[in-house]
Amino acid sequence: MIKPLISVVMGSKSDWDVMQHAVAILDEFHIAYEAKVVSAHRTPDLLFQFAGEAKARGIQCIIAGAGGAAHLPGMIAAKTTLPVLGVPVNSKHLQGLDSLLSIVQMPKGIPVATFAIGQAGAANAGLFAVALLAVNNSELSAQLDEYRRKQTESVLNAELPE
Numbered sequence: 001m002i003k004p005l006i007s008v009v010m011g012s013k014s015d016w017d018v019m020q021h022a023v024a025i026l027d028e029f030h031i032a033y034e035a036k037v038v039s040a041h042r043t044p045d046l047l048f049q050f051a052g053e054a055k056a057r058g059i060q061c062i063i064a065g066a067g068g069a070a071h072l073p074g075m076i077a078a079k080t081t082l083p084v085l086g087v088p089v090n091s092k093h094l095q096g097l098d099s100l101l102s103i104v105q106m107p108k109g110i111p112v113a114t115f116a117i118g119q120a121g122a123a124n125a126g127l128f129a130v131a132l133l134a135v136n137n138s139e140l141s142a143q144l145d146e147y148r149r150k151q152t153e154s155v156l157n158a159e160l161p162e
């Protein structure tokens with residue numbers, strides 16, 4: 001089995017609707033990844049084990065999505081020096097503003113790169129993870145350039161309804 005380079009974790013199965021957009025990007029670039037549910041609140045022992053072992057397993061970056069009191073990305077960052085990309089998942093009562101603020105306001109010394117709320121943030125976290133890997137991989141870097149070129153082309157060719 002191919003060893004995963006990126007780990008995509010989420011606080012609950014209910015976050016998948018959002019987090020699948022990160023996974024879709026990794027699929028598109030043929031990056032080996034793993035996706036799993038880990039919760040700082042509900043499975044704290046698993047969180048410590050996961051974050052403590054990730055680097056030794058060859059993981060290069062962790063995308064962590066959570067909603068509400070979204071402590072997952074920050075707690076993972078507390079237990080590893082791997083880059084942690086935090087995705088605020090839309091929440092039922094506060095539309096994800098709670099998730100965003102929980103993730104973005106980290107104390108100095110424990111960084112989490114925080115993305116936008118919801119699907120676009122998850123997709124951008126996926127693209128950012130690809131960009132991190134592309135720093136030392138010229139083939140992947142060229143694929144990223146091509147992705148951007150196609151996106152520009154599709155915006156320039158967009159036709160508005162009459």
Ligand SMILES: Nc1c(C(=O)O)ncn1[C@@H]1O[C@H](COP(=O)(O)O)[C@@H](O)[C@H]1O
Pocket residue numbers: 010011012013014015038039040041042065066067068069070071072073089
């Ligand atoms: N924020 C966290 C954490 C965590 O930060 O560890 N664990 C679960 N959750 C969040 O609780 C929300 C509701 O979860 P349920 O839908 O399972 O009740 C989810 O968005 C999840 O990310």
